[in-house]
Amino acid sequence: MADKLIPTPSQTVGPFFSLGLDRPEWNDLTRGNPQGERIVIEGRVVDGDGAPVPDALIEMWQANAAGRYAHPDDRQTDKPLDPNFRGFGRCATDGEGRFRFTTVKPGPVPGRGNRLQAPHINVLLFSRGLLIHLHTRIYFEGEAANAADPLLSSIEDAKVRNTLVARREGGGQAGGPVRYRWDIVMQGDNETAFLEL
Amino acid sequence: MASDPLPYQRPRPGTQPPALYPDYASTQKRAPKRAPIRFEHTLSEMTGPSFDKGWGGPDSADLTRQHKGAPIGERMILQGRVLDEDGRPVAGTLVELWQCNAAGRYHHSVDQHDAPLDPNFTGAGQVVTNAAGEYRFLTVKPGAYPWRNSPNAWRPAHLHLAVFGPAFVTRLNTQMYFPGDPLLALDPIFQSTADAEARERLIAQYDPALSEPEWALGYRWDMVLRGRVATPLDPA
Numbered sequence: 001m002a003d004k005l006i007p008t009p010s011q012t013v014g015p016f017f018s019l020g021l022d023r024p025e026w027n028d029l030t031r032g033n034p035q036g037e038r039i040v041i042e043g044r045v046v047d048g049d050g051a052p053v054p055d056a057l058i059e060m061w062q063a064n065a066a067g068r069y070a071h072p073d074d075r076q077t078d079k080p081l082d083p084n085f086r087g088f089g090r091c092a093t094d095g096e097g098r099f100r101f102t103t104v105k106p107g108p109v110p111g112r113g114n115r116l117q118a119p120h121i122n123v124l125l126f127s128r129g130l131l132i133h134l135h136t137r138i139y140f141e142g143e144a145a146n147a148a149d150p151l152l153s154s155i156e157d158a159k160v161r162n163t164l165v166a167r168r169e170g171g172g173q174a175g176g177p178v179r180y181r182w183d184i185v186m187q188g189d190n191e192t193a194f195l196e197l
Numbered sequence: 198m199a200s201d202p203l204p205y206q207r208p209r210p211g212t213q214p215p216a217l218y219p220d221y222a223s224t225q226k227r228a229p230k231r232a233p234i235r236f237e238h239t240l241s242e243m244t245g246p247s248f249d250k251g252w253g254g255p256d257s258a259d260l261t262r263q264h265k266g267a268p269i270g271e272r273m274i275l276q277g278r279v280l281d282e283d284g285r286p287v288a289g290t291l292v293e294l295w296q297c298n299a300a301g302r303y304h305h306s307v308d309q310h311d312a313p314l315d316p317n318f319t320g321a322g323q324v325v326t327n328a329a330g331e332y333r334f335l336t337v338k339p340g341a342y343p344w345r346n347s348p349n350a351w352r353p354a355h356l357h358l359a360v361f362g363p364a365f366v367t368r369l370n371t372q373m374y375f376p377g378d379p380l381l382a383l384d385p386i387f388q389s390t391a392d393a394e395a396r397e398r399l400i401a402q403y404d405p406a407l408s409e410p411e412w413a414l415g416y417r418w419d420m421v422l423r424g425r426v427a428t429p430l431d432p433a
Contacts, residue, residue, distance in 0.1 A: 004282040005421045006212050008398045009390040011372040012221075013357065016305040020295025020321045020357060048226040055307075061245055061365045071244035073202060073364075088246035111239045112201045122241050122365050129223030131214035131389050133370060135233075137241075151236055160231075186227045196233035197242050197366050 010132035015055050017126070018092055027091035029062075029103035034085030036065025036104030038177035041138065041166060044097045045125070048187030052097025056127035058184075060089045060101060060138075062120075067107025076110070102177065105140065111150045118145035118152065125184060135195040138182050141168045155193060163192045204238035205366045205423045206282055211391035220385035222346050238366065245365040248291035248325055258324045260294075260336040268318035270299025270337030272413035275373070275401065278330040279360055282424030286330025287367075292420075293359040294334055296320045301340030301354075310342050335413060341380055353380035353387065362422040373418050374400050 013021070025031065030038060045053040063069045068079040070087050087106075091099040103121070111117040121138040139146055146152050146165070155161040166180035184192050217228035236242075246252075261268055275294075279287040297303045297320060300312040304319050320339075324332045339354050355372040362368065374381060381387050381400075390396050398421060407415025 004206070004424065005280065005284055006392070006395045006398060007208065007282060007421045007423050008369060008371050009213050009395050010370060011214070011357075011386055011389075011399070012223075013359075013370050015307050016297075016303040017295065017357065019303060019305050019319070020293050020323075021359060048230075051226075053227070059368075061241075063241075069240060069244040071247065074240055074244055086246060086252065109240050112237055117239060117241065120241070124365070124368060126370055127227060129221070129225075129227035130216070131218060131221065131224065131386065132216065133368065134216075134229065135366075150239075151234070154236075155234065187230055191229055191231050193231075194229050194233045196235040197238065 012128060012131050013057060013126045015128045017055075017057060021057055021090070022092050023090055026089055027099070027101050029085070029087065029089045029101065032084035032086070034064065034082045034104055036082075036085075039103060039105050040171065040177050040179045041101045041103065041121075041182055042179060043099060043181060043183040045093050045099070045127070045184045046097060046186065050188070052093075053127055053186065054093055054095045054097055056093045056097070056125060058091050058093070058099050059124040059126070060103075061122045062087045062103065062106040063109045065104050065107055067109045067119075069109070079107070108145055115150050116145060116148065118143050118149035120149075125186075134186075135197050136184070136192055137164050137195070139165045140180065141165050159190075160193050163190070202238070202240060202243050203425045203427055205243065205364060206426050208423070209392075212395040214389035218385060218389040221389060242366045243364045245361060245363060245367065247289065248361065249289035253291045253323060253325065256324045257322045258334050260318065260320060260322045260334065263319055264317040266317040268298065268315050268337050270315075270318075272335065273338045274333065274335055274407055274409065274413050274415045275356065275418060276331070276333040276407055276415065277418040277420065279326050279332065279362070279420050279422065280330060281362070281422050285424070286326070286328070287362050287422060288326055288328045288330055290326050290361050290363070291323060292326060292332045293323045294321065294336075294356055296336065296339040296356045297342060299337050299340050301342030312340070312342065338375070338414075346385065350383075351380055353378045353384050358420065360420055360422065367422040369420060369422055371420065372399065375416070376400055376403060
């Protein structure tokens with residue numbers, strides 16, 4: 001421990017990050033035409049006053065439809081890699097704090113002790129006023145595996161737990177991709193559950 | 198049955214900034230109030246996007262040749278390595294950079310500071326680290342600029358850098374500062390990290406060996422990302 005280097009401290013992205021980080025096409029994770037069910041995730045980021053946050057950036061990382069991450073440390077060789085799915089997305093909020101991703105529904109992935117984790121998307125939130133980014137997750141309403149998910153089932157307060165679950169809003173079949181609604185409340189009574197990782 | 202992957206090291210107290218730091222006024226309505234939920238790392242946290250093979254687009258390491266003419270300002274080279282806590286190079290990871298121009302003005306519609314824009318300077322670049330974890334940019338030194346955090350507040354000259362590393366938990370968004378800047382002592386964003394040794398990580402070193410004669414000043418700056426709790430053993 002003593003001979004380890006101290007990691008570089010985080011600093012805020014500030015209000016001008018779009019200059020370096022805005023990649024409008026990265027909010028569509030289906031650009032390569034991957035396998036799996038198309039979904040849209042829409043939402044809004046609000047601050048402690050409930051005011052929209054127009055200068056936030058959301059990044060997401062997820063497994064493919066089969067539940068495998070495009071990463072060498074995922075050694076689940078029984079599940080296929082999808083050469084057309086990388087699993088990373090990024091979206092800056094607009095003037096009303098809104099964001100929108102198009103992706104495929106991830107499959108379940110193993111957790112610690114070989115407990116199964118329900119399908120989820122890993123999320124980072126950056127903004128002016130955040131000296132260090134926030135971690136959270138998106139789960140999906142109506143997913144049977146949610147009940148036994150190690151993270152969700154560890155949260156006793158249902159109101160807090162539900163901040164991690166995207167609500168199904170429509171679409172599907174002939175109506176296009178299923179649309180999910182998931183908002184981020186940075187502070188206050190309905191504050192999103194953030195993770196210490 | 199796969200064994201559990203080795204987690205990443207958690208930050209030592211004081212070596213990262215807190216969510217709420219009242220001297221930086223914008224944290225007051227944006228810092229969560231509830232304590233975050235501590236969660237042990239799983240495959241989800243220990244994997245992350247890779248940017249080798251050009252997935253993030255072509256490198257753009259020279260910010261002085263993105264327009265017809267040369268930008269105004271002091272040309273500088275920024276070179277360094279991306280390392281983990283054990284000093285091992287992080288190869289093939291994307292480094293994104295953005296900054297204001299030499300007058301202290303960002304090429305961004307939100308920036309209304311009364312300083313000139315430079316038609317020959319956008320202030321954004323990116324590069325993927327090589328096998329030794331090295332990156333290098335050529336740019337101009339950014340200016341200091343005022344902000345409305347408190348009366349007569351000025352941000353010290355800085356570059357914004359973002360890097361991914363091997364996992365979702367190694368993601369780093371930070372700022373690089375210049376040695377000897379008198380504004381550092383007054384800047385709440387720089388000061389938000391309590392540990393003085395950790396803060397030093399944010400300051401580049403002037404390196405005459407990196408300077409190019411008759412051309413540009415050289416600054417050296419390594420970024421250190423979280424490492425594993427212990428050296429992982431290859432699975433049998």
